[in-house]
Amino acid sequence: MPTYEEFVEAIKPLWDTHWLTNMGQYHKILEDSLRDYLDVPCISLMVNGHMALELAIQSFDFPEGGEIITTPYTFISTTHAIVRNKLMPVFCDVKPENGCIDESKIEELITEKTVAILPVHVYGNVCNIEEIERIAYKYNIKVIYDAAHAFGVTYKGRGIGSYGDASIFSFHATKVFNTIEGGAITFHNPAMYDKLRNLKNFGIRGEELVVEVGANAKMNELCAIMGICNLKRVDEVAACRKKIHDYYISNLHNIDGISLLDLTEEQTRNYAYFPIFLKNEQMRNALYDTLHADGINSRKYFHPLTSDQACFKNKYKNMKLDVAKDLSNRVLVLPMYEGLAFEDVDRILAIVKDIVYKYK
Numbered sequence: 001m002p003t004y005e006e007f008v009e010a011i012k013p014l015w016d017t018h019w020l021t022n023m024g025q026y027h028k029i030l031e032d033s034l035r036d037y038l039d040v041p042c043i044s045l046m047v048n049g050h051m052a053l054e055l056a057i058q059s060f061d062f063p064e065g066g067e068i069i070t071t072p073y074t075f076i077s078t079t080h081a082i083v084r085n086k087l088m089p090v091f092c093d094v095k096p097e098n099g100c101i102d103e104s105k106i107e108e109l110i111t112e113k114t115v116a117i118l119p120v121h122v123y124g125n126v127c128n129i130e131e132i133e134r135i136a137y138k139y140n141i142k143v144i145y146d147a148a149h150a151f152g153v154t155y156k157g158r159g160i161g162s163y164g165d166a167s168i169f170s171f172h173a174t175k176v177f178n179t180i181e182g183g184a185i186t187f188h189n190p191a192m193y194d195k196l197r198n199l200k201n202f203g204i205r206g207e208e209l210v211v212e213v214g215a216n217a218k219m220n221e222l223c224a225i226m227g228i229c230n231l232k233r234v235d236e237v238a239a240c241r242k243k244i245h246d247y248y249i250s251n252l253h254n255i256d257g258i259s260l261l262d263l264t265e266e267q268t269r270n271y272a273y274f275p276i277f278l279k280n281e282q283m284r285n286a287l288y289d290t291l292h293a294d295g296i297n298s299r300k301y302f303h304p305l306t307s308d309q310a311c312f313k314n315k316y317k318n319m320k321l322d323v324a325k326d327l328s329n330r331v332l333v334l335p336m337y338e339g340l341a342f343e344d345v346d347r348i349l350a351i352v353k354d355i356v357y358k359y360k
C-alpha cells in the first residue's frame with residue numbers, strides 16, 4: 001500500500017469533481033501507465049482479474065459448447081471463467097519442471113469443437129509460448145493467457161501480455177501489484193478495445209443507445225488511484241521480494257527432499273510466489289500443519305486441482321493429470337511479501353528443515 005497520507009492526498013480531487021467511476025481521468029492515467037509498464041500494444045482495465053478473464057473469453061464470440069484446452073493447476077477463476085461462458089474446459093496435464101501446461105500434450109486434445117487454448121503462467125513461470133502459438137496457428141484457434149501471476153514479467157524482451165490473442169492480469173490485494181480489486185486485459189487487435197468497452201459497460205454507446213449485451217466490469221476511480229500510487233513503488237517492492245526469494249533459495253536449493261521449479265529461459269521474474277515441492281503429500285501436510293500451529297500461513301496453492309473441485313469433478317473431459325496431481329499433492333507456497341523480516345524467514349526455514357529431517 002502507499003502511505004495513508006499519499007493516498008489521501010491523491011484521492012482529494014474526487015471531492016471536487018465527484019467523478020467516482022465510469023472511466024474517469026484516473027482510469028485513463030492508469031491505463032496509459034500500465035500499457036507502458038507492461039509493454040503491451042493495447043490494454044483495457046477491468047473491475048477484477050476474474051471479470052477480465054470472463055470478458056476476454058466472451059469478446060471472441062465462441063460458439064456455445066466450444067472446448068477450451070486449459071490447465072487444472074491454477075486458481076479456480078480460470079476454470080469458472082470458461083464454464084460461465086457456456087464453454088467446456090478440457091484439462092491438459094502440466095510440466096513437472098515449471099507447473100505450466102504441457103504443450104506436448106495439447107494437440108491430442110484438439111477436436112472439431114476446440115476454440116481456444118487457455119494456459120496459465122503459473123507463479124509467473126512463462127509457458128512455452130512458441131509451441132502454443134504454433135499449435136494455435138495450425139488449428140486456427142485462439143490463445144488467451146491467464147497472466148494473473150505474471151505482472152511485470154517479460155519474455156524475450158517483450159511484455160508477457162503482448163503474447164497470444166489476449167492476456168489477463170489481476171490487481172487483487174493479494175497480488176504483487178494491486179488496485180485493491182482490479183484487473184486488465186491486454187491484446188493486439190485495437191478493435192478489441194471497443195468490444196471490451198461494450199462488454200464492461202452495458203454496451204452503452206450514447207445516452208439513448210445500447211449496441212450490445214454487456215456486463216458492468218469497470219474499474220472505479222479510487223481503485224485506479226490506488227494503482228497509480230502503487231505503480232510508483234512496484235520495482236522497489238520487487239527488489240524487496242527478490243532479496244527474500246534469494247535468501248530462501250540459498251537455504252533450500254541443496255536440501256534433499258525439497259525441489260524448486262525451473263524458470264523458463266529468457267524471462268524476467270516478479271517474485272510473486274515462493275512454491276516448494278516436498279517429497280510426498282504426508283511431508284507437505286506435516287509442514288503445512290506445523291507452520292500453521294506456529295502462526296505462519298503457507299498455502300497449498302494449488303490443491304486440489306480445479307478439475308477435482310466439487311463443482312467440476314467428473315464433469316469435463318480430461319487426459320490423465322498425473323503430473324498436475326503430483327505437484328498439487330506436494331506443493332507448499334511459503335510466505336512472500338515486501339516487509340517479511342529475515343528473522344521470520346529464518347523461523348520458517350528452521351521449521352522446513354526440521355520437517356524434512358523428521359520425515360526423511
Ligand SMILES: *Cc1c(COP(=O)(O)O)cnc(C)c1O
Pocket residue numbers: 048049050051053074075077078120146148149169170171172181182183
Ligand atoms: C487471482 C487470480 C485470478 C483472478 O483474479 P481476481 O482479481 O482475484 O478476480 C485468476 N487467475 C489466477 C491464476 C489468479 O491467481
